[in-house]
Amino acid sequence: MSGIRGHLPKEQIEAYSELHPKARHLLFSYGTAGFRTLGVVLDSVLFRVGILAALRSKKLDGKTIGVMITASHNPEDDNGVKLVDPRGEMLEVAWEQHASTLANAPNEEFLDALENFIRTTRIDLSKPARVVYARDTRPTGESLVKALEDGLKAIGAEGRDAGITTTPILHYLVKAINTKGTKEEYGEDSEDGYFQKMSEAFRKLVSGRPRIQPLIIDCANGVGAPIAKKLSQYLGETLPFALYNADTATPGALNNNCGADYVKTTQRPPPSLIGVLQQGQRACSLDGDADRLMYYFIDERGYFTLLDGDKIATLVAAFIVDLVKLAGLAESIKVGVVQTAYANGSSTKYLSERLPVRCVPTGVKHLHHAAEQFNVGVYFEANGHGTVLFSPSTLEKLETHEPSTPAQSTALKHLNNLTQLINQTVGDALSDVLLVEVVLAHKAYSAIEWNSLYSDLPNRLVKVHVPNRNAFKTEDAERRLVTPYGLQAKIDDLCKRYDGGRSFVRPSGTEDVVRVYAEAVLRSQADELAYRVAGMVYDEAGGEAIRRPKEFM
Numbered sequence: 398m399s400g401i402r403g404h405l406p407k408e409q410i411e412a413y414s415e416l417h418p419k420a421r422h423l424l425f426s427y428g429t430a431g432f433r434t435l436g437v438v439l440d441s442v443l444f445r446v447g448i449l450a451a452l453r454s455k456k457l458d459g460k461t462i463g464v465m466i467t468a469s470h471n472p473e474d475d476n477g478v479k480l481v482d483p484r485g486e487m488l489e490v491a492w493e494q495h496a497s498t499l500a501n502a503p504n505e506e507f508l509d510a511l512e513n514f515i516r517t518t519r520i521d522l523s524k525p526a527r528v529v530y531a532r533d534t535r536p537t538g539e540s541l542v543k544a545l546e547d548g549l550k551a552i553g554a555e556g557r558d559a560g561i562t563t564t565p566i567l568h569y570l571v572k573a574i575n576t577k578g579t580k581e582e583y584g585e586d587s588e589d590g591y592f593q594k595m596s597e598a599f600r601k602l603v604s605g606r607p608r609i610q611p612l613i614i615d616c617a618n619g620v621g622a623p624i625a626k627k628l629s630q631y632l633g634e635t636l637p638f639a640l641y642n643a644d645t646a647t648p649g650a651l652n653n654n655c656g657a658d659y660v661k662t663t664q665r666p667p668p669s670l671i672g673v674l675q676q677g678q679r680a681c682s683l684d685g686d687a688d689r690l691m692y693y694f695i696d697e698r699g700y701f702t703l704l705d706g707d708k709i710a711t712l713v714a715a716f717i718v719d720l721v722k723l724a725g726l727a728e729s730i731k732v733g734v735v736q737t738a739y740a741n742g743s744s745t746k747y748l749s750e751r752l753p754v755r756c757v758p759t760g761v762k763h764l765h766h767a768a769e770q771f772n773v774g775v776y777f778e779a780n781g782h783g784t785v786l787f788s789p790s791t792l793e794k795l796e797t798h799e800p801s802t803p804a805q806s807t808a809l810k811h812l813n814n815l816t817q818l819i820n821q822t823v824g825d826a827l828s829d830v831l832l833v834e835v836v837l838a839h840k841a842y843s844a845i846e847w848n849s850l851y852s853d854l855p856n857r858l859v860k861v862h863v864p865n866r867n868a869f870k871t872e873d874a875e876r877r878l879v880t881p882y883g884l885q886a887k888i889d890d891l892c893k894r895y896d897g898g899r900s901f902v903r904p905s906g907t908e909d910v911v912r913v914y915a916e917a918v919l920r921s922q923a924d925e926l927a928y929r930v931a932g933m934v935y936d937e938a939g940g941e942a943i944r945r946p947k948e949f950m
C-alpha cells in the first residue's frame with residue numbers, strides 16, 4: 398500500500414463492512430448537526446464513523462475522540478451521530494466533507510475510499526486510536542452503538558463506552574480524558590467527576606443566599622431525565638428539582654409535545670405543565686440530548702413568557718461584567734457576547750449598549766469559535782444552546798490575581814467558581830440551569846424581574862419548502878441574501894414599512910427548507926412581515942410556504 402505509513406487491516410475491515418452494508422439509494426451528509434436522519438437507516442454510517450473517529454484519533458497522535466449518538470430535539474424515530482474533537486469541541490470543519498465521502502461510498506468502493514483518504518490526509522496508522530462514545534435514550538441507539546463498536550474493532554481502536562448520557566457530558570468526558578495529568582486538567586473523567594465539579598461550584602456560589610425555590614424541569618422525556626435525577630442527588634436541598642416529562646420508557650414520548658424546541662417554536666408551555674405552572678413560578682425545558690435550555694413563566698396577566706437563549710445570554714453576561722469590575726479586573730478582562738441573526742433585536746440593542754457583541758452564522762461551531770476571541774466570551778443561540786468560554790490567559794489571571802480589598806476577593810472567588818460551574822466545551826442545559834440559578838440568587842431576581850431587563854420584539858419564524866435551497870446564498874452573517882438577485886432589495890423595501898421591521902432569509906443547514914425570520918414592534922406586524930417575505934421567497938423559487946395562515950395567502 399504505497400504512501401501509507403503503518404498497517405491497515407483490510408481483510409478485517411472488509412469482513413466487518415459486509416455486516417453493515419451501505420444502501421445504494423441513500424445519500425448522507427455531515428452537516429451542522431453531524432449525520433441526522435431516520436435511525437433505522439444509519440447502521441452503515443455508524444460503522445464508518447467508528448473507523449473515521451479512530452483515524453481522527455490517529456491523526457491527532459492518539460488523542461481521544463468523542464462520538465455522540467443522538468438526534469437531539471428531532472422525533473424519536475430519528476437518530477444521528479456527531480464527532481467531538483480532543484478539546485471537547487465540534488469536529489474540525491475540513492473533516493465534515495471526509496465524513497460525508499466515507500459514509501456515501503458503496504460497500505465495494507469503501508476500502509479504496511478509505512485508503513485514498515488515509516493517503517491524502519497523511520494519517521500514520523501506527524499511532525494508537527482512542528474513542529469514547531455515548532448515546533441518548535432513543536430506541537435505535539442500542540444497535541447503532543453496536544455498529545459503531547464494529548467500526549472500532551475493524552480498525553483496532555480502543556473504545557470506551559460512556560453509556561446513556563447527555564451530549565454535554567460526552568463533550569466534558571472528551572476534554573477531561575485529554576487533559577488528564579496536564580496543567581489544564583478539566584476534571585475527573587467520569588460522570589461522577591462532572592457532577593462533583595459542577596455541584597461543588599454551585600454550592601459555593603449560592604452559599605449564604607436565601608433558600609432557592611424548587612425549579613420545574615421539563616426533561617423532554619429524554620436523557621436529561623435520568624441525568625437531572627442524578628445531578629439532583631448531588632445538589633440536595635441547595636436546588637430542588639421538580640422533574641416533568643421524565644418518561645424515557647413509553648414509545649413515542651421523546652420530544653413529543655415537550656422539550657426546549659417545542660416550547661421555543663410553538664411559544665407555548667408543554668401541555669403537561671398546564672395547570673402545574675403557577676403564576677410567576679420559573680420553569681424550564683431541556684431538549685432531547687440536554688444541550689439546549691429554555692426558561693419560562695406565566696406573567697401577572699396570565700401570559701406565557703419565554704426566557705430564551707437571548708435572555709439567558711443577557712442575564713449571564715451582565716452578571717459576569719459586574720463581577721469582573723468588582724474584582725478590579727475590568728481593564729484586563731474584556732467580556733463579549735456572540736449571537737446569530739436569530740437573536741431578538743431588543744437583546745442585541747440591550748447588549749450592544751453595554752459590551753461588544755458579534756453576530757455570526759447559525760451553528761454552534763461559529764459561535765464557539767467567535768467566543769474564543771474574547772477574554773470571556775458568552776455565546777447563546779436564541780433557541781437556548783450556549784455557554785461561556787474563559788480564555789486560557791483569563792483563567793490564569795483569575796487564579797493568580799491578588800485582590801486588594803475583601804470585595805475584590807469575593808468577586809474573584811465567584812469568578813473562579815463560575816469557571817468550574819460552566820461546561821466550557823459546549824452548551825449544556827444542566828450546567829446552564831445552575832448558572833441561571835446562581836445569577837438569580839445573587840441578584841435576588843424572580844423570573845419577572847429577569848424578564849424585565851428588556852422586552853422582546855414579537856417575532857415569527859416560517860419555513861418555506863423550495864425546489865433548491867442552495868439557490869439562496871447569504872452574506873453578512875446570514876443577514877442578507879446575495880442570491881436570488883434582487884430579492885434582498887425587495888425584503889429591505891418591505892421591512893421599511895413596518896415599525897421596527899427586520900427580516901432575513903437563509904437556507905437551513907439541517908432541514909431541506911429555507912427559513913424566514915421577521916420581527917416588528919407589533920405581533921400582528923411581525924407575523925405579516927414574515928408571511929409576506931415567505932411569499933416572496935415562494936414566488937422567487939417556486940416553493941410552498943408551510944404553516945401560512947389563510948389571511949396572508
Ligand SMILES: CC(=O)N[C@H]1[C@@H](OP(=O)(O)O)O[C@H](CO)[C@@H](O)[C@@H]1O
Pocket residue numbers: 429430739759760761778780904905906907908912
Ligand atoms: C433557527 C434555528 O433554530 N436553527 C437551528 C438549526 O439550524 P438550521 O441551519 O436553521 O436548520 O439547527 C442547528 C443545529 O441544532 C442550530 O444550531 C440552529 O440554531
Ligand SMILES: [Mg+2]
Pocket residue numbers: 469470684685686687688689
Ligand atoms: Mg440538542
